[in-house]
Amino acid sequence: MIELQGIPVSPGVAIGPALVLDADGYRIPRCLIAAQDAENEFARLGVAVDAVSERLETNRLETSAVAGANTGDIFAAQLQMLHDPRLHAELSRRIQTEMQSAAYAVSRVLNNYATALRKLDNPLLADRAEDVLDIEKQLLLQLGAVSRQPLSDLTEPVIVLSHVLTPSETASLDRRYVRGFCTETGGPGGHTAIVAKGLELPAVVGIGPFLDSVGTAAKIIVDGDRGRVIIDPDEPTLEHYQQQLEQRRSLAVRLAELKDLPAETADGLRIQLSANIEFPQEAHACLERGADGIGLYRTEFLYLSSEEEPSEEDHYEAYSQVIREMNGRPVVIRTLDLGADKMGHRPLAEQEHNPFLGLRSIRLSLRNLDLFRPQLRAILRAAVHGDIRIMFPLITTLAELRQARMLLNVVAEDLEESGVPYRSDIPVGMMVEVPAAVIMLDHFVREVDFFSIGTNDLAQYTLAVDRSNEYVADLYQSCDPAVLRLIAHSIEVADANNTPIAVCGEMSSNPARAMLLIGMGVRNLSVPPATLHRVKKAIRSVTTQQCREIAERVMKLQTARDVDMYLVDRLGDLVPELVVH
């Protein structure tokens, strides 16, 4: 039995056989070879190395002739890596001693090299990591790894283990068979984590290199609450987790009984409890679980789930589906929040050194009107079917908000002129997720109809911590007092101006933090559908006064750790049923 610790990002427990993926999201045959085949296998690798070497040499010569020796040197460096004696020694050891197939050995060794280079905190060496992965791909191709099978042909339950999973790869996991996943990389606030929660897949990320310790046919336990991953558990551990699964099932059944009851505190304060969705198909589950509306529809996932750029009609169909499903309940559509973290290898994803500070979200939309305009048209058109509100993400300056609003007006005029049915009076709001916007909120408040606090990005930008980076995961805390002060200030400004303010970041999906937010004055929470019942249970178990006392106490604490410890204690006192043991 091997026990690993990572970052818990999506709650729940899953048990099943391992399925190890390579970097491309394909099934990598972790096949062990027979001892008598080891020599042949090693020889096969030699042939592959020669072929790749020849290709690199040709690239070097041709590129040097066209673009100069400096550019050609890129390939010279790759050649050097390919012929590195340490690389050969390691591959030989794996194939000839550990009896790994050449493809598997190549994939593991080169992925480990790339990870080590990325860790060195040196941009030049981090770029080298891409070269290493390039060599890996070329070798795998030569080794016939094209026969790797895509994930779509699963026929039995599995736990996916991978170096990395992008949000779109996560979204395409087959829910019928994938029970949970664990990755070597990834941080607590990444969008992969958000998609995992949306799909209700227990997940642990940022474990560090561990794929090598997974044997063929290993049994895996994923504990998405504690960030624990257990490889080949012993009997008592397996039994303990099987009991946990049972307890969770019965708690879920009990909580589901709250579905038709209002999200109301014990003293009768009604909280608007909505759901966050990424895909139109999720709307049905939100309704089934008694959501008061959709508080955040992350429309960028329309881009991530298809190879094609969505057309205006694609947008329109998706929004109309959600609106019809929600049957009169409010739906907040957030315009594209695309960024390098979400786009993966799509063409729009320019290489940026600091993607989280770069051309993303509303900035990207305002610079790509061919991308933005069809979305705005589709939202205005779909609005005739129900209660839609539009929300702009990552607003940092008033100029951006004004530009976005102006474009919305222009699009409305176009629709009017061409006689297309649309609604012009839809409320316009903005995400509050950049400290600059919080500081200027007294000005923003005059120009929007509502706010929604994105605690995920607000924590990232306040604390200068990349939310998807496992190396600084301990610093990424939405309950850091600095973040809490910004939230408190936002609520104060919104209340003083009678402007509705919601919280749609992950913070609100934690029952104890939801109690804190209510105590701070929030009356509108939006959470992943899977957490609706738990949050409603917390709301119905406490009084407004108890929430206020929690907030008063928390606002005096100095560290995120103190806040978390206090909140866990209070949850234990007030709603013990929700404490995970």
Ligand SMILES: C=C(OP(=O)(O)O)C(=O)O
């Ligand atoms: C809800 C948020 O947006 P996202 O997680 O999609 O960036 C947030 O930042 O809190």
